Amino acid sequence: MQYPGAAPDLSATVKGYFALKLMGDDPDAPHMQRARALVRGRGGAERCNSFTKFYLAALNQVRYDALPSIPPEIVYLPKWFYFNLGKVSAWTRTMITPLSIVTTHRPIRRIPANLGIDELYLNEKDRHRLLANGDAHRTWSKVFLSLDRLFKVVDKAGMTPLRKRALDRLENWLVDHTDRSDGLGAIFPPMVYILIALRCLGYKPDDPLVLRAHKHLDDLMIDDPARTRFASSRA
Numbered sequence: 211m212q213y214p215g216a217a218p219d220l221s222a223t224v225k226g227y228f229a230l231k232l233m234g235d236d237p238d239a240p241h242m243q244r245a246r247a248l249v250r251g252r253g254g255a256e257r258c259n260s261f262t263k264f265y266l267a268a269l270n271q272v273r274y275d276a277l278p279s280i281p282p283e284i285v286y287l288p289k290w291f292y293f294n295l296g297k298v299s300a301w302t303r304t305m306i307t308p309l310s311i312v313t314t315h316r317p318i319r320r321i322p323a324n325l326g327i328d329e330l331y332l333n334e335k336d337r338h339r340l341l342a343n344g345d346a347h348r349t350w351s352k353v354f355l356s357l358d359r360l361f362k363v364v365d366k367a368g369m370t371p372l373r374k375r376a377l378d379r380l381e382n383w384l385v386d387h388t389d390r391s392d393g394l395g396a397i398f399p400p401m402v403y404i405l406i407a408l409r410c411l412g413y414k415p416d417d418p419l420v421l422r423a424h425k426h427l428d429d430l431m432i433d434d435p436a437r438t439r440f441a442s443s444r445a
Contacts, residue, residue: 220252221262228266228327237329246329254332256341261399264309268406270318271327273338278354279361280310282376285383304387304395307380308403314377315410381411385419393426401427 227245235242249255256276258266266272284306287294295303331337340358342351364370384404388394393401405423413420 218248218252220249220255221258223248224255224258224327224330225262225265227330228269228271231327232321232325249330250332254336255327255330256333256336261305264312264403266327268312268317268319270320274313274316275362276338276340277313278340279358279365280306280313281361281365281370282310282314282380283370283372284310285376285379286372301395301397304397304400305403307383307387308394308400308407311377311380311384311407311410312403314373317406317410377411384408388419388423388426391426392429393423398427398430401430 223245227242227249230242231237237243237246255266255271260278263272263277267274267277284293285295289296295306298306340355342355384394384407388404394404395401401423405420405427408417408420408423409415
């Protein structure tokens, strides 16, 4: 859960701990205790970065209110606007588009309570709300949090007349940018999120687009016969 010699990474440690627990590792095992102590010592899992919290929300560990809002209507922002999809990097674009669909539909995969990570949190209130990233007194941080609160109010009030059209446009964008490619953005996070987004949009597990997205993700796996033999010998 930590590269030798590297500074501890809170978000990576939380994901590693959660993954090992889901796979059956004993929470009282020494390596799990060390990871838990590291997370709690660095402010708890509520201090994870937003990308990690998207995974945690989908697995019912935090509420979606703890995530930044990504309104699908951003697809209509003009090119002259301060922020639009054409101005951000390609990597960011491939993250924003599926996550916008995910945060709109708010899917949840429920897991047994004993496999959750309640023990990694210090503050239940902070666990389920969006926290400032870095210095909370910075102007841009305040602006971002204020806009996020506004977006959440608008969503809850249902004041989104363009929502359906915006989601359709995002869906078309995802389909177009997955076709004739090695996966959305050719990087792991959006290749995971597009699978969740497609299910949110009603695609069946056997839909060709879903199957192709699964293949793109599977193609990232590296089969190492040497490691396989090592694992077998240990077993």
